[in-house]
Amino acid sequence: MTTLLIADDQTMVREALAALLGMESDFEVVAQCARGSEVVPAITATRPDVALLDVDMPEPDGLTVAATLKDKFPEVKVIIVTTYGRPGWVKRALDAGVSGFMVKDAPVDHLAEGIRRVMAGMSVIDPELVVESTMHGASPLTARETDVLRAAADGASVDEVAAQLYLSAGTVRNRLSSAIGKTNARNRADAARIAAENGWL
Incomplete structure (x- = not known):
């Protein structure tokens, strides 16, 4: 059984995602968070295998949380799940050690398969986001x-x-x-x- 934490500030999206993934026989949603600041305490309490993080969460955003988890909970696999992908986000996510970067408009079975692939030790990055990120390049800012x-x-x-x-x-x-x-x-x-x-x- 793969245990999941879902962090998304949109209640309807978060609860729908939890319900859909919870219907999979090999997944159990053990925690839900609405803010970035809730993730570390929730992981400390529930120790999920995978954390699904939205980028646009308040206090702090999902990419900042991902970087924190890399240091504090390296055993937890992190997948960024967002409405849209900005080019620089993919690089920041990879720098933060995430295992996956997926967009929310993908079918839920695509996300479920992505989680399984991550648990098998693979990385799952939406190919369109990789192409877009490569075209735009890295940040010019120090x-x-x-x-x-x-x-x-x-x-x-x-x-x-x-x-x-x-x-x-x-x-x-x-x-x-x-x-x-x-x-x-x-x-x-x-x-x-x-x-x-x-x-x-």
Whole structure:
């Protein structure tokens, strides 16, 4: 029996997925989470074999959770299940050590087979996402530029970003300027939008 954790902030999607996968004779859904912050405590309590994570979860997102699980629970297989795939997400997911990256519009039997393949030691990445990711390439942003742009994405001021990241205001301005140039954006809000759309944040 393969035990599963499902994390998705959309209640209807999460419960439907749990019900459909629960109908498979070799699966048991042992935990459901609506927020990224709930995943680690739920895994600690239930020790599932596989964690199915949505990318667009609040506090924090699925890719951030996946990276945490790689360090804290390396024995748990992680599959990203998302509504759509942004090019940069595949690389971030692979860097986070996920075993699978699948889109939600696939039939549930496709997801079930993906889980079985992951449990057999294979990786399952939607081929269209791999092609799209290859076409768009990796993020042009450095890790530090990404941190600054992510912190500024919600409209925080330079001083607020500087305080949050323990940097000088001048350093924040320089990194924002560099990120704007690399993304061919008009301003930092545009740079954050472009980076988010490509899955670089």
